Amino acid sequence: MDLNLDVEELIQLRHLLHENAETSNNEEKTAKIIVEFLEDLKPDEIWSNQGGHGVIALFKGKEPGENIGFRADTDALHIAETIHLEYASKTPHTAHKCGHDGHMTMVAGIAAYLKNNPVQKGNVYLLFQPAEETGEGAERINKALKDLDIHLDYIFGLHNLPDFPKGKILSKSGTFAAASRGMVIKLFGKTSHAAEPEFGISPVLAMAKITTQMTNLHKELEFSSLALATVIHAELGEIAFGTTPGYAEIRVTLRAMKDEDMEILIEEAENLARKHCEDEGLGCEISYTEIFPSTENSEETVNILKQSASSMGLDYVPLEKPFKWSEDFGHYKLQSQTGFFGLGSGVECAHLHDEFYDFPDDIIPMGVKMYIGLMKYFKVI
Numbered sequence: 001m002d003l004n005l006d007v008e009e010l011i012q013l014r015h016l017l018h019e020n021a022e023t024s025n026n027e028e029k030t031a032k033i034i035v036e037f038l039e040d041l042k043p044d045e046i047w048s049n050q051g052g053h054g055v056i057a058l059f060k061g062k063e064p065g066e067n068i069g070f071r072a073d074t075d076a077l078h079i080a081e082t083i084h085l086e087y088a089s090k091t092p093h094t095a096h097k098c099g100h101d102g103h104m105t106m107v108a109g110i111a112a113y114l115k116n117n118p119v120q121k122g123n124v125y126l127l128f129q130p131a132e133e134t135g136e137g138a139e140r141i142n143k144a145l146k147d148l149d150i151h152l153d154y155i156f157g158l159h160n161l162p163d164f165p166k167g168k169i170l171s172k173s174g175t176f177a178a179a180s181r182g183m184v185i186k187l188f189g190k191t192s193h194a195a196e197p198e199f200g201i202s203p204v205l206a207m208a209k210i211t212t213q214m215t216n217l218h219k220e221l222e223f224s225s226l227a228l229a230t231v232i233h234a235e236l237g238e239i240a241f242g243t244t245p246g247y248a249e250i251r252v253t254l255r256a257m258k259d260e261d262m263e264i265l266i267e268e269a270e271n272l273a274r275k276h277c278e279d280e281g282l283g284c285e286i287s288y289t290e291i292f293p294s295t296e297n298s299e300e301t302v303n304i305l306k307q308s309a310s311s312m313g314l315d316y317v318p319l320e321k322p323f324k325w326s327e328d329f330g331h332y333k334l335q336s337q338t339g340f341f342g343l344g345s346g347v348e349c350a351h352l353h354d355e356f357y358d359f360p361d362d363i364i365p366m367g368v369k370m371y372i373g374l375m376k377y378f379k380v381i
Contacts, residue, residue: 099352
């Protein structure tokens with residue numbers, strides 16, 4: 001199917017975004033590039049600086065209908081560009097090694113298509129969301145939508161997937177990607193001279209018990225699906241041979257396929273940490289960062305994805321199991337019906353977050369085609 005799209009122009013956009021990669025909460029230049037590209041395509045409205053450096057664009061229909069949103073994540077990673085590319089990242093130790101440059105380009109491709117194929121029914125909203133990698137952006141865009149009095153009936157998004165054939169559309173009902181969050185446990189004791197440990201309150205024993213038992217927590221509890229507590233960092237005292245430690249910090253990644261299991265995991269992990277702190281006479285403080293709910297699809301949205309792919313001549317492949325990585329797209333399910341799918345980026349493509357990864361330009365038309373199929377399904381075009 002000829003989409004009447006200037007694919008080369010989209011590839012140039014992807015390369016420009018790649019050159020100007022910016023990490024979470026720093027996507028100022030990225031947003032400017034997106035806005036400049038959109039302005040030439042004459043959307044009815046563009047809102048900048050949404051949820052940080054987010055951009056929302058509106059294409060209005062001539063008749064009432066459903067409000068359909070399409071989301072792209074905009075942030076890059078703290079990974080240096082080590083491969084030779086004509087459009088290599090100019091930002092030190094920062095590069096698009098997860099494909100968000102490609103995700104933005106495909107959603108921008110919707111705007112390019114709508115310029116010559118105006119929305120007829122309902123409204124189309126394009127969401128360029130910052131800070132996906134830290135789990136903050138989707139929640140903030142949700143708030144921005146509320147503040148702008150925008151209600152989306154459906155919101156769709158994709159992630160490119162190495163290890164799957166190029167152009168395949170992949171999804172499943174239920175959980176698509178896991179919930180996760182970073183747990184920070186702070187242990188407060190009292191220092192003393194290393195020759196007189198009896199006058200101090202050391203977090204050493206509590207730290208050892210917490211890290212050991214936390215690692216085995218998922219084996220001791222019953223969950224409906226995979227759940228994990230992974231200790232990723234620990235810190236104790238200072239490098240001072242004359243002083244016993246008075247402070248320790250443990251960082252744990254909690255991960256579960258279902259939000260209900262995550263709640264159980266959180267409660268048990270907190271109980272474990274507080275028990276050992278109390279036993280050792282320590283103060284305990286627990287906080288969380290990088291919070292990702294599970295990304296989920298209903299049977300209805302999966303059927304919509306299947307039909308949309310078929311209508312555009314794309315192959316839909318059902319996924320057998322959810323991904324263990326997380327995606328902050330899950331926040332959108334609190335306000336809208338959500339549909340999330342994968343787009344195969346090739347069995348020989350380097351893995352996500354690999355220094356040798358680069359988004360394959362030849363799948364850009366396939367992603368745009370899928371988005372057009374979704375708009376056709378809802379009769380907005």
